[in-house]
Amino acid sequence: MISSSDTSAIAGDTSAIDEKVAKLNSSSGKGEIYSNIKGFFAFLFAIIIFIGMYFSSSGLILYLCKLAQSNILPTDIHCKPYEATPPNIQPIETNIFTTNTDPPLSMKMNFPYDKYNSSNKVLDMIYQYKNQSDSNFLGNYFLSIIESLLHINYLIFNKILNTFNENLSEYAIVMFSPILAGIILSIIFFYDHLYLIYLWFSNMSWFFKKNTNETGKGQPKWNDVTIASFTDYGVGICLVMLFIFIFFVGFPILSIIIFVTMVWCVFSCRAYKASMGGKIINVEPIIQDVFKYYKISIMSFFSFLVIVIAFSKLGTTPGIFSVITLLMIYYGIIRIDMFNPIAQNNLSKVVSYDQAKKTCDFKPVEKEKHGLLSSLIFGNNQSGGGNITKQLKKISKTITKNN
Numbered sequence: 001m002i003s004s005s006d007t008s009a010i011a012g013d014t015s016a017i018d019e020k021v022a023k024l025n026s027s028s029g030k031g032e033i034y035s036n037i038k039g040f041f042a043f044l045f046a047i048i049i050f051i052g053m054y055f056s057s058s059g060l061i062l063y064l065c066k067l068a069q070s071n072i073l074p075t076d077i078h079c080k081p082y083e084a085t086p087p088n089i090q091p092i093e094t095n096i097f098t099t100n101t102d103p104p105l106s107m108k109m110n111f112p113y114d115k116y117n118s119s120n121k122v123l124d125m126i127y128q129y130k131n132q133s134d135s136n137f138l139g140n141y142f143l144s145i146i147e148s149l150l151h152i153n154y155l156i157f158n159k160i161l162n163t164f165n166e167n168l169s170e171y172a173i174v175m176f177s178p179i180l181a182g183i184i185l186s187i188i189f190f191y192d193h194l195y196l197i198y199l200w201f202s203n204m205s206w207f208f209k210k211n212t213n214e215t216g217k218g219q220p221k222w223n224d225v226t227i228a229s230f231t232d233y234g235v236g237i238c239l240v241m242l243f244i245f246i247f248f249v250g251f252p253i254l255s256i257i258i259f260v261t262m263v264w265c266v267f268s269c270r271a272y273k274a275s276m277g278g279k280i281i282n283v284e285p286i287i288q289d290v291f292k293y294y295k296i297s298i299m300s301f302f303s304f305l306v307i308v309i310a311f312s313k314l315g316t317t318p319g320i321f322s323v324i325t326l327l328m329i330y331y332g333i334i335r336i337d338m339f340n341p342i343a344q345n346n347l348s349k350v351v352s353y354d355q356a357k358k359t360c361d362f363k364p365v366e367k368e369k370h371g372l373l374s375s376l377i378f379g380n381n382q383s384g385g386g387n388i389t390k391q392l393k394k395i396s397k398t399i400t401k402n403n
Helices: 004-025 027-070 121-130 137-167 170-208 230-270 283-293 295-314 316-330 372-378 388-402
Strands: 094-096 105-110 209-211 222-224 274-276 279-281
Touching (some): 027 094, 027 274, 027 295, 121 137, 137 209, 170 209, 170 295, 283 295
């Protein structure tokens, strides 16, 4: 026989079950399900945006790796666009979208060093100003800092991207380069701060130079300002003290210069144009082709993330259903063109990954060697003189003549 205590226990269990069922059927239960579904689609949208940005960055970096192999970035300070002498660059073809066949094949692209690719708006503007007849020493001070920052960034970008191109497989570049690039850009940003400190002080030699070209024609003629020119020399000393003060007070603001120069370097690199399949292209077709020819890898990554959020947001049953659905798509039971490769055209045998050779027919002008203090105070001589001993001798001769 069932005792009264057993009856009450059964009644209690039944009421507990009824309470849970009622809770599930209540508005709060329905609200939780709605919230989970909403969260799933929010995460799904975020994943789509993330994958789009990630592999677009991969396409950009792949494009820049081929640009670095072509070696047409402005990395030589003695050549155009820093100086008038154009560099001599070996024209080469680069491999892109290499197959895993035996032998491996690839599509080909090249970056011609033509009028468009040899131009750089910022560096061209700096060059023009430096060679104006009325060029000012203070303008040259700031522009020399910017020019040097741009040069070092182009040099580093060219070296690192070419290292990627030579030592990493194209698959590794597409799948992992955005992560590596983020780390490397952070290191470069820190290094640029140290380099800016050096440039800020080393370029103070411009405070002790004077443009003596008053004709309004031709190039500027720079002469060193010495103690003999008391007013100009005093202005130089005052500027040194002022800019030392500005440096210590406003250094955080100066970080903006570094950020802008890095952004310009990346922007200008992506603006280069290449020849591929008989057409002149920019980076956009390469980004599109990354999504096309690496579709299987991208869709596998996307599917994995969708399954993970299905389990976490919707529960075990919907998660298992998503796995079954994915397997049915993969094996062709559900006919969706997610995992079918796209055939490539214009393939040929793989060529060398060696960087193009670049030379510059520049003849350096011999200059007298100066110590750091002398360079900062008297400047690096660009038109003869500048040695402190010589300057004192000149002052002595001037005094003797006057007497």
